[in-house]
Amino acid sequence: MTFQEITKDEFAQFSRQYSQSFLQTRQMAEMLEKRGYQPYFVGIKQNDELKLAAFMTSLKVFGGLKFELNFGPIGQANEAELASFYKGLKAFVADHQGLELRTYPDSNYRTYDPKGEAIDQPNERAVEQLKSYGFDFVVRHIGFDEQDVVAEWQYIKDLAEISDEETLLKSYNSNAKRNVKKAIKNAVSVRVADFDELDKVEKLIEGTGEKRKFATKDLSYYQELHQAFGDKAEMLLTEVEGKAIAAGVFIEVGSEFLYLYGGSDGAYGKLGGPFLLQHTAMLHALERGLKSYNFYGISGKFDGSDGVLRFKQNFGGYITQKLGEFAYYPSKTKFKLIDILKKITGRK
Known part of the structure; x- marks a missing residue:
């Protein structure tokens, strides 16, 4: 099982098989590229067959690149395939001088009736799974000021x-x-x-x-x-x-x-x-x-x-x-030092 970059066409063809967020579409990738983001199409393959795929972006920030993956990956995978995807994803971000990776998984944390009464139990297993892959749980956002296009x-x-x-x-x-x-x-x-x-x-x-x-x-x-x-x-x-x-x-x-x-x-x-x-x-x-x-x-x-x-x-x-926001830092020490420098210099 290998993690690798895939073509835009491969991603588009694969994504047609699954129900996905509009944030995981070729069209959104093309839009964001026009707006200054660098798009990447990645996935894991087994015997040359694509098992999981995702579109993510990077943006230049002070000290490196900030990567973001919204409501991905796409596909139906077992735990071994999912673990392989996130392992490869972390290595990819580190190899591309990534300072941090922010991701908002498409999995549901909890479901509610129209009045806001919970009708199932919290999906803590999915949260712990992301943590086991080396991601830090950041927060579940509440309020419109905390959410933009990525609606949790x-x-x-x-x-x-x-x-x-x-x-x-x-x-x-x-x-x-x-x-x-x-x-x-x-x-x-x-x-x-x-x-x-x-x-x-x-x-x-x-x-x-x-x-x-x-x-x-x-x-x-x-x-x-x-x-x-x-x-x-x-x-x-x-x-x-x-x-x-x-x-x-x-x-x-x-x-x-x-x-x-x-x-x-x-x-x-x-x-x-x-x-x-x-x-x-x-x-x-x-x-x-x-x-x-x-x-x-x-x-x-x-x-x-x-x-x-x-x-x-x-x-x-x-x-x-949704599960909320998660983060991965190839080097937490470097990230913290740069964060301190940003505050001192007023850089973004």
Whole structure:
């Protein structure tokens, strides 16, 4: 069993066999490369057959390179293969002058019902497994300020038993049903935004991000996303009398339709636009034959303070919490010395 770099095409072909995060796609690798990150495609092979694969990036920082691997690796592996992957990964980072490697595994730590009540036991075994491979557990993040694109808390709706609009509507709570009907009555419409309209999408998301305190992206990010994912991506605009009042960014990955970013104009909240936006996106997911709708990020707080969670709860679903953030340092002594120097010099 050997750990090695693989080609972008090998990675793309292998990843098609599995359900993976959009962060583990060829398209995201190409986007991040444009943004100054160095992409790497790696995996383990046995008898020239690829068993596990992952995409990761490096970025120059003071003292070396910072590597990051988000929601990987991809594949179905036994413990021996997984151990071999992480052993090779550590050696690869060390050989490439890596100062540190940060990784966010795609494995679930715990599952919750829509109200935030745990419905299974914590996956401590997976945590201990990562530690046994030489990784330090850093933290499980809570709050939008601690999470960006890597959402450790995700709200998911299962569409496997839903085949039509009537059944979909029945799966919502009374508030969502009422608001979808209200939006239709108010002549609110939802359509796919053209490329030259993405500034409207960006503006609506930015406004909501500032209000809800979650990180957003600039216009060029949405443009690059649109170009990279092609017909696998949808940017939807919700309108009333030609006025854009809500928007969302959605990506098809594997059997899942992902709601990556969204926003709305609060002045038009009573029209029900955001509800019709989600309803339309789920209808599009059904049209695409997808089995899961991922509302993606929530804060992880269940004390009533998360308005984003309250909105998503209207549609039914469940919550997953990922394992959290882990780190590997080829030389902890060097990392600590450089960290001290950074603080003294004010470098990043």
